[in-house]
Amino acid sequence: MYRVAIVGRPNVGKSSLFNRIIGKRKAIVEDIPGVTRDRIVSTADWRGVTFEIVDTGGYIESDRDTFAPYIRKQIEKEIELSDAFILVVDGREGLTPADKEIARLLHRTDKPVYVAVNKIDNPDMEKSIYEFYELGFDKVFPVSSIQKYGVADLLDAVVQDIPEYEKKASEEKSKPEEKSEIIKVAIVGKPNAGKSSLLNAILGEERAVVSDIPGTTRDVIDTLFEWKGQKFLFLDTAGLRKKSKVDYGIEFFSVGRTLDAIKKADVIVHVIDAQQGATEQDTKIAHLIQKYTKPAVVVINKIDTVPPKSEVLNRIKNQVRERLYFIPYAPIVMTSAKNKKGIKQLLKEIIDVYNQSWKRVGTGQLNRAIKQVLSLRQPPSYHGKPLKIYYATQLEGKPPCFLLFVNYPEGFKDHFLKFLENNLRTVLGFEKAPIKLLLRGKENRQD
Known part of the structure; x- marks a missing residue:
C-alpha cells in the first residue's frame, strides 16, 4: 500500500495533522515538544483512495535530547520505507535550521515531498508561507490542523501522485457534476x-x-x-x-x-x-x-x-x-x-x-462575445508584442469557468482580466454569477 510519512521537528503539529487526516484522535496531541516518540501507522482514505499514513517522532537537531538520535533514525528509516512525505513546519515561528536539516535529508530521495505550513488559522496568514519555498520544494500548502483549513488541498495533491488514483480520477471526470435539486x-x-x-x-x-x-x-x-x-x-x-x-x-x-x-x-x-x-x-x-x-x-x-x-x-x-x-x-x-x-x-x-x-454557453457564442468585448478595448502589449486571445471554451462544472488560449499568459494583468470578466458577464448573461478565467499558452504563437 502507498505509504506517506509525516515528518518535521517537534511541536509543529504533526500529530494534529495525522489525527485530522485519519479522522480520529489516535496520535497523542500535546503542546510539549517531542511528545510523539515512535512512529504511528494508520490507514487513511481520501477521494476513494486508500493509503498508509505514518506519524513520526519530532526531528531533534541536538544530541542533548536522549531521544534525538533514535528519532532521527526513525525518520531516516521512513525515507527508505515511504513513497512520499509531508514535511510539517510552523507558519507562526517561520523557517528554522531544523526545518532546513530535514529538507536536506528529504532531498536525498526523488520521492514526492509536500510542505504543510501548519498553524495558518485564517486566509490573512497565507502570505507567511512564501519563505518556506526556500526549502527547495514546489508543493507548499497553508494548513490549520485545528480548523481543517487547507487540509483538503494538501490531500488532493497527495492522492494525485498515487498511481492507483489516476484511473479513479479519470473515471470521476467522465461523470460531469450534476445540478442538484x-x-x-x-x-x-x-x-x-x-x-x-x-x-x-x-x-x-x-x-x-x-x-x-x-x-x-x-x-x-x-x-x-x-x-x-x-x-x-x-x-x-x-x-x-x-x-x-x-x-x-x-x-x-x-x-x-x-x-x-x-x-x-x-x-x-x-x-x-x-x-x-x-x-x-x-x-x-x-x-x-x-x-x-x-x-x-x-x-x-x-x-x-x-x-x-x-x-x-x-x-x-x-x-x-x-x-x-x-x-x-x-x-x-x-x-x-x-x-x-x-x-x-x-x-x-x-x-x-x-x-x-450552472449556465453554459456554446463555444461559438463565447468566442463571439470575446471578440465583441475586445472591440471595446484591446489588451496591452507585452515586451513590445501584442497580446492575443486565439479562442476560448467553457469547462464543465460551476461556477462558470472559461479557458482562454493566448500567446503570452503572463502578459495579461489583473486589471485587464477584470475588465474582460465584467464585460463577459454582461454580454453572456452572467450578471448575477461569478465567472473564472483561466489562461493557457498556445504552442504555435502567431506573433
Whole structure:
C-alpha cells in the first residue's frame, strides 16, 4: 500500500495533522515538544483512495535530547520505507535550521515531498508561507490542523501522485457534476446582523435561536425548506467577527465552521445591518466570497430601523455596493426580517443566482462575445508584442469557468482580466454569477 510519512521537528503539529487526516484522535496531541516518540501507522482514505499514513517522532537537531538520535533514525528509516512525505513546519515561528536539516535529508530521495505550513488559522496568514519555498520544494500548502483549513488541498495533491488514483480520477471526470435539486445556502455576516431572524422569517417559524447578544448562534444549523417547488438547505452560521475580538474557544472554532459552510454552499447570503451599512468586517467576509468564487446575494436587513425614504434606502444601497465593489455580480435585496418584507424577492434571487451559476454557453457564442468585448478595448502589449486571445471554451462544472488560449499568459494583468470578466458577464448573461478565467499558452504563437 502507498505509504506517506509525516515528518518535521517537534511541536509543529504533526500529530494534529495525522489525527485530522485519519479522522480520529489516535496520535497523542500535546503542546510539549517531542511528545510523539515512535512512529504511528494508520490507514487513511481520501477521494476513494486508500493509503498508509505514518506519524513520526519530532526531528531533534541536538544530541542533548536522549531521544534525538533514535528519532532521527526513525525518520531516516521512513525515507527508505515511504513513497512520499509531508514535511510539517510552523507558519507562526517561520523557517528554522531544523526545518532546513530535514529538507536536506528529504532531498536525498526523488520521492514526492509536500510542505504543510501548519498553524495558518485564517486566509490573512497565507502570505507567511512564501519563505518556506526556500526549502527547495514546489508543493507548499497553508494548513490549520485545528480548523481543517487547507487540509483538503494538501490531500488532493497527495492522492494525485498515487498511481492507483489516476484511473479513479479519470473515471470521476467522465461523470460531469450534476445540478442538484436542493440549493445549499449559507447565511453569513457579522454577529447580530439578523441572520437567524432572517432564517426564521423565511421558514415562518422560530427555528434558530434569536438574541440581541452577538454570537448567539455557535454552530451551523441545517434546515430544509421548500418554496414554489424549489428545495433549499439553509446553513445558518455563527457570525464572523474580527479576530482580535474572538476568544480561543467555542467562538474561535465557529469561525472555522462558517468558512466550511461558505465552501460547501451553492449560494451565499451575506447579511448586512441597514443601520451600520457595509463595515470593514463585511468587506472581509465578501473577500472570502470572492476568494472561493461563490454566487451570492447581499441582503441589507433591518430596513424597518431606518427612515422609510427612498433617498435613505438608496444611499445605504449605494454605500454597500461601493464597499463591496469586488463582488459586483451579487444582487442586493433589502429586507426586514421583523416585518417579513423582501423575503420572496430574496428567495427569487437565490434561485436566479443558482441557475446562472450552472449556465453554459456554446463555444461559438463565447468566442463571439470575446471578440465583441475586445472591440471595446484591446489588451496591452507585452515586451513590445501584442497580446492575443486565439479562442476560448467553457469547462464543465460551476461556477462558470472559461479557458482562454493566448500567446503570452503572463502578459495579461489583473486589471485587464477584470475588465474582460465584467464585460463577459454582461454580454453572456452572467450578471448575477461569478465567472473564472483561466489562461493557457498556445504552442504555435502567431506573433
